[in-house]
Amino acid sequence: MSLENIRIVMINTSHPGNIGAAARVMKNMGLKRLYLVQPKSFPNYEATAMASGASDLLANAVVCDSFEEALAGCHLVLGTTARERKIQHEFINAREAGLLTADETKQQQVALVFGRERTGLTNDETGLCHKLINIPTNPDYSSLNVASAVQIVSYEVMMSHASHDSAAANSSIEYASSENVQRFYQHLEQTLVDIDFLKVKQSPQLMSKLRHIYNRVRLSEDEVNILRGILTKTQKITSK
Ligand code: SAH
Numbered sequence: 001m002s003l004e005n006i007r008i009v010m011i012n013t014s015h016p017g018n019i020g021a022a023a024r025v026m027k028n029m030g031l032k033r034l035y036l037v038q039p040k041s042f043p044n045y046e047a048t049a050m051a052s053g054a055s056d057l058l059a060n061a062v063v064c065d066s067f068e069e070a071l072a073g074c075h076l077v078l079g080t081t082a083r084e085r086k087i088q089h090e091f092i093n094a095r096e097a098g099l100l101t102a103d104e105t106k107q108q109q110v111a112l113v114f115g116r117e118r119t120g121l122t123n124d125e126t127g128l129c130h131k132l133i134n135i136p137t138n139p140d141y142s143s144l145n146v147a148s149a150v151q152i153v154s155y156e157v158m159m160s161h162a163s164h165d166s167a168a169a170n171s172s173i174e175y176a177s178s179e180n181v182q183r184f185y186q187h188l189e190q191t192l193v194d195i196d197f198l199k200v201k202q203s204p205q206l207m208s209k210l211r212h213i214y215n216r217v218r219l220s221e222d223e224v225n226i227l228r229g230i231l232t233k234t235q236k237i238t239s240k
Pocket of ligand 1: 080081082083113114115116117118119120121133134135136137142143144145146147149
């Protein structure tokens with residue numbers, strides 16, 4: 001699963017509780033790989049307490065001496081920042097970041113980077129990021145708790161991966177051709193006449209209402225075959 005290719009990188013985190021809270025929300029959203037660059041205190045009982053059932057992510061966390069070390073092997077690096085700095089950088093929101101990672105992570109490794117509680121990321125650090133994610137907030141109070149920021153970005157990543165996966169699953173459905181759907185409608189109409197349900201003069205709208213129901217579903221070839229099988233059997237019984 002491509003979520004495996006996503007790592008959360010937390011830089012210089014001061015409060016161990018924030019590391020634990022981040023691990024917890026990561027596990028909630030299906031992410032596993034946590035990288036910690038020079039955390040102030042780790043391992044730490046507050047981190048373990050806040051992680052709750054996600055202590056396995058803490059046990060597997062990779063502690064690094066430098067940001068560069070945490071980025072080793074990554075093809076896409078997305079930093080997060082509360083303010084839109086006056087630096088030349090492309091900003092995206094958390095939803096766009098989710099979509100970008102869903103496109104990217106079939107083979108590629110992606111880092112989502114979170115800064116220090118008080119001062120965020122340095123300019124040198126944002127300089128190593130391909131794009132910066134800003135989570136839209138109240139402009140008068142834009143700085144989120146770092147674990148909350150991890151939560152929102154992880155949620156968007158999880159959602160866009162889920163819809164990517166279901167779109168891929170749907171693309172393997174063989175939808176019925178319009179000719180086959182038209183033949184099904186003719187077959188349905190004839191059967192309804194045969195069983196005396198449809199008297200065309202009395203209910204001119206019935207067929208268009210039924211067509212509307214089936215069009216909403218977008219029938220597959222397989223489903224058209226099943227429905228036509230039922231109609232054939234119904235016609236056989238009523239002709240006896
Ligand atoms: N003054 C700092 C705030 C640090 S908050 C700054 O400008 O970034 C700690 C971390 O939480 C940030 O480094 C970032 O990783 C994340 N964060 C907080 N609010 C955010 C927001 N609105 N959008 C994106 N990330 C945010």
